[in-house]
Amino acid sequence: MALILQHIIRDYIMGLTYLFERQIHHGDYVIINGNRQGEIEEISMRHLKIRQYDGYLYTVSYSNITELQNGNRGRRRVNESLVLNYRQNPDDAFKVMEEVAQTCNEKYGEYLLKDENGAPLESFKFNQLTELNVDFRGHQYSISVLVKEADFVEAGKKVRYELAMAAYKNDLMMAESLNTSH
Numbered sequence: 001m002a003l004i005l006q007h008i009i010r011d012y013i014m015g016l017t018y019l020f021e022r023q024i025h026h027g028d029y030v031i032i033n034g035n036r037q038g039e040i041e042e043i044s045m046r047h048l049k050i051r052q053y054d055g056y057l058y059t060v061s062y063s064n065i066t067e068l069q070n071g072n073r074g075r076r077r078v079n080e081s082l083v084l085n086y087r088q089n090p091d092d093a094f095k096v097m098e099e100v101a102q103t104c105n106e107k108y109g110e111y112l113l114k115d116e117n118g119a120p121l122e123s124f125k126f127n128q129l130t131e132l133n134v135d136f137r138g139h140q141y142s143i144s145v146l147v148k149e150a151d152f153v154e155a156g157k158k159v160r161y162e163l164a165m166a167a168y169k170n171d172l173m174m175a176e177s178l179n180t181s182h
Contacts, residue, residue, distance in 0.1 A: 010062075025040070025043075026042075027039060027040060029070075030048075030068060030069060031068075032050065032058075032069075033066050033067050033068075037050070037052065038052035038058065041057065047061045047062065048060055053153075075149060076146070076148075076152040078144060078156045078159055080142065080143055080159040080163060081130060081140045081142035081163075082141050082174070083138045084140075084172055085137075085175050086138050088173040090129070093172060096167075100143060100159075100162050101124045101125055104158065105124045108155060111145070111147045111154070112124075113146045120146075122145060123145065124144075125144060126142075127143065137175035139175075
């Protein structure tokens with residue numbers, strides 16, 4: 001009972017901190033603990049509810065948040081990735097991912113967030129290896145870009161398409177499920 005009460009009190013205190021410091025707002029796009037992302041639908045004193053793009057509503061208590069990334073209003077960072085098999089040569093993967101970033105810059109430049117002089121704040125860029133040993137299946141390679149808020153969803157779709165097409169055309173070895181039974 002004491003442990004449950006301790007978690008409830010911690011949730012309230014952390015909730016007050018987030019709310020008092022105005023770190024989050026209804027409608028903000030957030031990434032929680034690096035793996036749950038979506039739009040904040042509800043903010044309470046003890047938890048957040050975010051609507052993920054797959055439609056699921058995810059509830060997380062403040063005490064379970066170890067990392068919170070908040071997409072600023074007016075600007076959003078698209079971050080899309082491929083998880084490739086351990087047997088994939090990283091040099092080949094790097095070459096393909098660099099080409100995808102270049103292709104995206106050429107084809108989707110209208111999505112880029114620009115400064116007052118019309119220069120992109122950040123172009124599509126390859127972030128190299130962003131995670132090793134993803135779920136014991138392979139390595140993660142990612143591309144990111146800073147876009148206008150209104151173009152966030154569409155830009156993400158375009159990058160995912162280009163990644164999928166490049167993986168197909170270049171015979172990149174995608175990570176496989178650990179389930180080996182058929």
